[in-house]
Amino acid sequence: MAMETLVTQSPGDATERAAARARLDRLWAAGTAFLGSEVAIMAGAMSWVSERHLVSAISNAGGFxxxxxGAMEPDRLAEEIAATQALTSRPFGVNLITMxxxxxxxxxVCLAAGVSHVVLAGGIPPGPAIRALKDGGAKVIAFTPALVLAKRLVRMGVDALVIEGAEAGGHVGPVSLTVLAQEVLPHIRSVPVFVAGGLGRGEAILSYLEQGAAGAQLGTRFAASAESIAHERFKAAFVRANARDAVTSVQLDERFPVIPVRGLSNEGGRAFLRHQAETIRRYLDGDLTKEAAQLDIEHFWAGSLRRAVIEGDVENGSVMAGQSVGMITAVQPVADIIAELVEQAVDALVRRDRVTGES
Incomplete structure (x- = not known):
């Protein structure tokens, strides 16, 4: 029992922990200054999940x-922004899909509502949109899957970047965060760079801060939070899952591209494979044109994310999740998640100091 207590207790006395927390705050100072938040932890924007309640809870807890x-029309977005502003006085951002x-x-709509930060996702952001946002006083954040695009985006005027590894949930690229960080962080210093993909613990966030990141973006852990409006069966699936259960969608034929999406393996994913095979067979038999076959494959998942998140059909819906899902052991309040991440980073710094004898 004594050993268990020793293992679970946070290391260090109050003075050591205060010094470690001060070092953590210095490491992500560029991120907190940019976001206007207490900690440089951004929330990934997740369709059907990242709405007024979760977003305001994250900002109120010191995150961003x-x-x-998503597919909202302007009037609907204006309504959601206003509802979020009614729940928090702290900064938050809006993610817009460039397509x-x-x-x-x-x-x-974002500019009229006084939104401070806009994330442009889903493709290379158009120059006119970047200029309009910046002229209107908003800060622009964009995603990059490679150093060459990172440099291009900086030249286009974006104010910050997110590099997201293939470990993330939802639509993903082919490169891990471990590799992207090595490729991008040493070379982009003029704007803050936030890391994303597979992050579930504070020690990992700390390691990227020490490589030059300004902060981190997390989605999967917040999707399973108490404030998330996701169905209880959706959250329970996250608690049950292991990292290896979060897999990317499979493409059977290069003639019919499938955008890779990471989610929990289920009957829906297996049905998608069968649907691809049947659709390709119908194309080869001459029953479908190539265009019709591609549309048939693309439309398979229509509405499936809502079925999983809102209706709780976690067997047939799309349960988007990153590989960090294996670190979720319970449904926690957002404030507890953020506090836990901070404490884990502080713990790591204290332990290191005790090994090295640094002050």
Whole structure:
């Protein structure tokens, strides 16, 4: 029993921990200054999940919440922004999809509402949208999967970058965060760079801060939080899952591209494989044109994320989750998640000091 107590107690006395926390705050000072938050922990924008309640809870707890606009029309986005502002006086951002047909109108909605930060996702952000946001006083954040695009985005005027590894949930690229960090962080110093993908503990966040990151973006842990509106069966699936259960969608034929999406393995994923095979067979038999076959494959998942998140159909819906899902052992309040991440980073710093004898 004594050994168990020793293992679970946080190391260090109050003075040691205060010094370690001060070092952590210095490490992510560029991130907190940019976001206007107490800690440089951004929330990933997740469709059907990142709405007013979760976003405001994250900002109120000292992090930085981000609304997921997704396919919302301008009036609907304006309503959600206003509802979030009614729940928090702290900064939060809005994630806009660059392929949205009314992107320009959504930009104006954000500016009219006084949104401080806008994340442009889902492709290379158009120059006019970046200029409009910056001219309107908003800070622009964009995603980059490689150093060459990071440099291009900085030249285009974005104010911060997110590098997201393949370990993340939802739509992902092919490169791990471990590799992206080595490729990008040593070379991009003019704007804050936030890391994302597979992050579930404070020690990991600390390691990237020490490599030059300004902060971290997490999605999966917040999706299973108490304040998340996701169905209880959705959250329970996260608690049950192991890291290896979060897999990317499989493409059967290169002639029919499938955008890789990481989610929990279930009957829906297996049905998608069968659907691809049947659709390809129908194309080869001449029953479908190539265009019709591609649309048939793409439409398979229509509405499936909502079925999983809102309706709780975790067997047939799309249960998007990153590989950090294996670190979720319970549904926790957002404030506890953020406090735990901070304490884990502080613990790591205290332990290191005790080994090295540094002050």
């Amino acid at each position: 919440g981000v609304l997921a606009c 949205h047909p009314r992107l320009d109108d959504l930009v104006q």
